[in-house]
Amino acid sequence: MPVFTSANPDYEKATHESFARQGIMRHIGARLCAVRPGHVEIRVPYHDDLSQQHGFFHGGIVGTIADSAGGYAAFSLMAAGDGVLTVEYKINLVAPADGEELIARADVVRPGRTLTVSHASVYVTQGGKETLCGLMQQTLMRIVGRADVTG
Amino acid sequence: MPVFTSANPDYEKATHESFARQGIMRHIGARLCAVRPGHVEIRVPYHDDLSQQHGFFHGGIVGTIADSAGGYAAFSLMAAGDGVLTVEYKINLVAPADGEELIARADVVRPGRTLTVSHASVYVTQGGKETLCGLMQQTLMRIVGRADVTG
Amino acid sequence: MPVFTSANPDYEKATHESFARQGIMRHIGARLCAVRPGHVEIRVPYHDDLSQQHGFFHGGIVGTIADSAGGYAAFSLMAAGDGVLTVEYKINLVAPADGEELIARADVVRPGRTLTVSHASVYVTQGGKETLCGLMQQTLMRIVGRADVTG
């Protein structure tokens, strides 16, 4: 992965503050575990409230934390006051998300002035062993100069 | 849209039973509102627990109900005892999901023996008016003969 | 599909002129067969030069004409002098493209000031019968005020 520099000296604080405003992250028990310029990790422990019909993590939860992780990976590079919106994402669910914890690790693969492309790998842990269960490619848009869309 | 016939005379009951086993649907307050062969509608009212950082529905929730709706649209055509798994989905978030209720309407566009392609449109309502906010294209896999993966 | 009005009274001429500048369309024998505001149809007859290893149309050709058709569907709505670039596309190849002619029919599903989402269905004909072989969802970007990126 390339090495990035953030346009915001306070990117770490800004990212944590924006994450704390996402009600859904709290509701599903997700934690922001790592923020570096262009890289974010989000974890969520298993709970029956997050299951699909066979008792695994629902694919939508895999997508939700991948989407958030990829979006914040992009946001971590942006200037103070910028906002980020997801244009689209595509996720392959490559194995049942059957385990104790989900871990989404996202990296910016192509930053841009308007559009940024992020990639995320999602792992499920069982007895400490990580298994790849999701692969996401995502397009984000930087929003500039709109007080209602910062973070 | 083409007109489909289900391979399962009890497809409606089977779909509702499988939906009821998805803990995440209950946790986010989603309801299965329509099931026809190859078509499913899911609705979820707004709550701060479902928000992203600007107070809209989180894109992951848009993706989660689109994924479930598309999966059950495919499942509604399958034989009794079959299971369905999402291979992948791609979703465009075309407008902020800012409103009172999300509605995902999914249709099978190409059923297959092993793989099925579904499409979903997601709308957000505000004062009774529906605005398109998500467009999903999805690939589902039929699982046959596995007692642990039915529904 | 919604009914659209073009911002360019000469959209049909502009679309044909831009299409004529795409060397690849001529090289694969593709023809622009219909242009309406928000809708474009492109056809290409079979030739061994377009085959994959089993003698069908290569999936890349299915993608190429779907991409062009979706891009011109978006372009057909834009103002004179605007340019269009593909941000990304996702295509499902739902049946072998085995036949005499490929037909891509594309429609704008969500026009936007900056980003537009198009959808295309690709059919292959055999003895006059059309079979769906490709389904594409695509994001396009409008380019304004750049003399080097018009059309």
Next chain:
Amino acid sequence: MPVFTSANPDYEKATHESFARQGIMRHIGARLCAVRPGHVEIRVPYHDDLSQQHGFFHGGIVGTIADSAGGYAAFSLMAAGDGVLTVEYKINLVAPADGEELIARADVVRPGRTLTVSHASVYVTQGGKETLCGLMQQTLMRIVGRADVTG
């Protein structure tokens, strides 16, 4: 990237033979430049026959060689006699493909018994310098026991 072992001792010969049967690769001047288990590189020099309306490589060509490279990366791991078909691919065109040569480098990221996920990065060279212009995520299907679908 993980290290893979092919199920076919003659994978390199089998991949080159299948590639040679793709009429489109010859028609656009593409060469198979590297084959290792789970990795393939395809290159195509610029020609006006491959252009879009601004004189760059058409996005469909970027998609075509990414699709072939990802498909053969998957095929390189399969057993003798197996066939490979693309289920779907999603490609971001992250920069204009403006240059002398396109290079698609594809890697298997998740091999499977039935479905395999590949990733490709496409670069365009200008004066020897490579610029990333395409990012693809793709799903492939292994076809077993069909004499008409080998390679």
